[in-house]
Amino acid sequence: MVPVQAQVLPISQESGIVAEKVRDGIDLEVNGEHFRHTGDAQMPLLWYLRDVLRLTGTKYGGEHGENGADLVLLDGKAVSAITVPLAGLAGKAVTTVEGLAANDGSLHPLQQAFIDEDAIGCGYCTPGWLIAGVDLLRRKPHPNDGDIDQLPNLCRCGCQTRVRRAIKRAAGKAGRP
Ligand code: FES
Structure with missing residues (x-):
């Protein structure tokens, strides 16, 4: 039996294919x-x-x-x-923060908890709180107020109490990402 060999197509001007070197980066x-x-x-x-x-x-x-x-x-x-x-x-x-929701659009449990606890004022600090909260819940699935207060985040709208409630509400459910 004659072995089948992979066909290598030449890159030609007629084909319209242009070889492009991968740039360093x-x-x-x-x-x-x-x-x-x-x-x-x-x-x-x-x-x-x-x-x-x-x-x-x-x-x-x-x-x-x-x-x-x-x-x-x-x-x-x-x-x-x-x-x-x-x-x-x-x-x-x-x-x-744009990557916290699942591919089907369902919110991360901590995002949902922020909505449920009305823990969003102007929203400027919210992405940072969400990331910090996901990290905290990964390290400590059931954090207490002291754990939350040690996060570097600040809320100038005065939402800290509701943020604490939201993070504790998501406790045990925030396994991703
Ligand atoms: S919601 Fe406005 S700074 Fe936190």
Whole structure:
């Protein structure tokens, strides 16, 4: 029997196929999608998310991320997105607040708990609280008020009491991401 060989098609001008070299860059995953950053490697993750990917849920939380509004999950752990340059993110997985809901659109249990407890005022701090809360519930499925109060997040609308209730309401249900 004559072996079947793979046919290699020549790339020709007639075919319209143009060979494109892969540019060097930083490969990372954001909310389950693959991206390659070919720009400034020192760009903070926060500005990449907001200005390049247009994922504007993550907010500016001070130049050192001191109020927690810029938290994202990096390989499942909460980090301040302004303090992380893209240079250190090759092969890492980032989850922003936009990535918390399931693919079918159903909310993360903590998002639902924030709605149920009316824990949202102007909403500026809410993405950061959600990320911090998901991280806390992963580390400690049944946190107490003291655990929640140790989170770096601040709410200038005075929602802390309702945020505490929301995080405790989601306790034991917030297993993802
Ligand atoms: S809801 Fe307005 S700052 Fe928290």
